[in-house]
Amino acid sequence: MIAVDRGRYRCLVDPGSGDERGVTAMRARELGRKGVVVGDRVALVGDVSGAPDTLARIVRVEPRTSSLRRTADDTDPFERVVVANADQLAIVTALADPEPRPRMIDRQLVAAYDAGMEPLLCLTKADLADAGALVAEYAPLGVPYVVTRRGGEVDELRGHLAGRTSVLVGHSGVGKSTLVNALVPDAERAVSHVNAVTGRGRHTSSSAIALELPGGDGWIIDTPGVRSFGLAHVEPRHVINAFDDLAEGAAERCPPHCDHLQESCGLDGWVTDGHASRARLDSLRRLLSSREGEPE
16 A cells, blocks of 8 residues: 555555556455554455546455554553554654754664664754764664765665665655655655755655655655654663663663663663663663653
8 A cells, every 4th residue: 555545545456467467455344443554564355457537445454464553642551553564764864954853763773673674764954064073973784774865866765675675764854755755756745845944844745655656666655754753652661772872781780670761761871881872871871761751
């Protein structure tokens, strides 16, 4: 399934066969409350010709290999699947205009690891600010990254996306739609402008959409800009798995069932001994505190 709009689902039938075609479908009643999201592999019945004014029915959603999930906030018990069956999460953040939000990046890293997806940092607007400090902050995690400039080439990014299904996430104004248009020239995604007063961008993508890269060399899924990324669905003990530079220390030095927020936590000594940065530990603890319902 490649797009959804007001209860109508756009599906691609027989992809890569030379006879692929877009089919519009609706959910069958027998699906009940089961959701269908972009990236899902589904079974269709009815008219699958793709001819104008035809409508098929989605009768089954195949098991998912991955599910990128988020909640409205850290206390919301209702999780939402954003996309399915992607293997890479491209976390898009601007180096300036608007300023980077490391804690949002951390949250999206947690969501990536929770979903079993590999993360990729995509740092945009390098013509406005240097990427060095942000790259150094995440270097201990070993997360691959790519740096782009406004109006610049995207060949390096294209290389990271080749042969994969990648989800682009980021808050409004960071340049996701600009990247999508550069990668898929006929996508024609609307581009927003950042408000000079608030530093926020306007939401230009209202729903997720899957787009095939030119030459059939992978897929990208563009998602609407987000201002928050709730992690109520992630168990606190799993959060540290997104912090490889700290997870080793937790295994070696923390007492059983350590929540990493108490004085007995062994991570302070791990940082003091130079195995990880204080900034990364502070970020982890802010995230854990937020996950417990405290303000972020």
